[in-house]
Amino acid sequence: MTSTLTPARPAPPSTARIALARVGLELRLFARERQQVVFSFAYPLVMMVVFASVLGGDERPGGIPFAQYFLAGIAATGIMLTSFQAVGTAIAAEREAGLLGRLQLLGTPPAAYFAGKAGQVLVTTAVQLALLLPLARYAYDVPMPADLGHWLTFGWVAALGALAGTVLGIAVSALPGSASSVTTTISGFAIVLQFFSGVFFGFTELPGWMQQVAALFPLKWLTQGMRSAFLPEQAGAFEVAGGWEHGRTALVLVAWVIIGVMVCTRTFRWRRAAG
């Protein structure tokens, strides 16, 4: 916009440019937060070691070794940890510290802020999986995805799961209460959802109502999608639907991302409500 009355000030930087700056910032801050780094990366590894050591001799439906079945679940849990949990607690804390208020004053587009979170989540999730998979492969003889097709399945399921988790984390950060109470709520919800979604137990062993509740949230689909990448093709017959349901998995995760972004851009608050 140029007019003779209004001295030209160059247009503000684009949303994409700010988003790029945000991704760099988020990664730098993440890397410097030692506790967060250790927790995010070590949790799935420790869980893998503990469960595979204790229940390593068990078999899952279809004669699948426990460690193989569990890797799919713990990979999905790890993704939820680096997306949903990390994002939800970080935003609540940043809001409380006034960092978001600063962004609002600068006219930061919310989309740029969300993109920064999503970028950070994708990178940290990739690092986390890059640590978990070799552990399962070399310590517990879990076979990796059988071919390129299965690797691709692994890739899109992980990416969509991370994005859906990010969106859900942004949404949940708007819960009322202090940052520490939001953190507690998020952790509690995440733990319950893990049990409901078949991370620790075979999903088909769960009661029907639990399965139905879990089917509303991304983690169940993320876990199922991971099984389709790591388990042999015929194991799909032991799923609730008798198959891997790739179409439905993609649909649910994409729906979470799209509807979530629409809801978040409307309900997102830079500041805590005034008392």
Add this chain to the structure above:
Amino acid sequence: MTTTAVAPPPVRTGNAPAVTVRGLVKTYGGTTVLDGLDLDVHRGECFALLGPNGAGKTTTIEVLEGVRRRDAGTVSVLGEDPATAGRTWRARLGVVSQGEGAGQALSVRETLDHFARYTSTPRPVDELLAAVGLTGQADARVAGLSGGQRRRLAVALGVQNRPELVFLDEPTTGMDPVARRQFWQLVRDLRADGTTVLLTTHYLDEAAELADRVGVVAGGRLVEVAPPAELGAGLRREATVRWREPGGWREVRTEQPAGVLRDLLAAHPCGEVPDLTVTRPGLEDVYLALVGATPGGDPR
């Protein structure tokens, strides 16, 4: 000067005030914080909102910044309504606020480098560091800064985009005297560039030092607006003549103390008038009278 690539935007010299507020009302729950506040800030001036805590200074600033909704009244900031204005409007504003940057784990320089990417008209980082006296702390983590140093970083962030209008909400709270003086110089430099400054403070000396005009806020309204030296002119004209008589203290308030003195001296033809003083209220007395508090009394 090596900053020709990003020259400061031209100063607007139009007659339109930088800020116009009429009948601003804001209530929280059942409490009225702003009760019909009127305010005009002219282009290029430094205006200080002075008042006790809880008088509504910060709420006023937040409404003007467009981060707080108002319940009634009209507001125009740089020609736009803050409640609906967009990014191009924000790009012309600077805000020195309490939140100090992007994260505790960043260094001062990293913080400024990062936020430089949010504006199309950034000041060079080294120039900013020097202006706020943080050159020596450029590589220190924000987490390790003292309270005063954090305020200086907040100031640097507030003016990074070469704003036309800067909001300073109690900018020197927590600063030591040296830092305060450096900060005052920074405000003078901003003004020399033609920047309009609206600051809130509860320090009278700061208002007197920096402001062209001072507005005293009390009970959610602007109760007086004047240059610092003329603040409470009516109150200041009145002098207090005080002396002692055998029965106790006597006190006369008058706009013509000379007449009172003449009578007094006539009554004491040979000798001193015991403990005679003539005083006029200072800025602080005027301020306390305006906000409805008495010296030494409870400000509420």
